[in-house]
Amino acid sequence: MRRVYHLFGGHAVTIRIVDGWIEMGWLRDTFPELGNDSTEVERIRYARAYILEMIGGYLMPNLSRNLVHLRWLLKLVDFRAAGKLS
Numbered sequence: 001m002r003r004v005y006h007l008f009g010g011h012a013v014t015i016r017i018v019d020g021w022i023e024m025g026w027l028r029d030t031f032p033e034l035g036n037d038s039t040e041v042e043r044i045r046y047a048r049a050y051i052l053e054m055i056g057g058y059l060m061p062n063l064s065r066n067l068v069h070l071r072w073l074l075k076l077v078d079f080r081a082a083g084k085l086s
Helices: 002-007 024-030 040-059 070-074 079-085
Strands: 021-023 067-069
Touching: 021 024, 021 070, 024 040, 024 067, 040 067, 040 070, 067 070
Parallel strands: none
Antiparallel strands: 021 067
């Protein structure tokens, strides 16, 4: 789980993972909307969480629409490489 810890900047200590799935509620609770004074690191973390919510809620939802698989997080390691996935 070190990679998840790194991508979410230490927030993964309290992450709720169920068989490789992240709870969408955790993403919303942990990464609220940013203020104008946010740092670049905070914006990157927020963008990853937001994209995961879009993937888990609309593009690749599970039956309950409240989980997103960890494999999608690994695609968001490098945003430049993620653009080539479409």
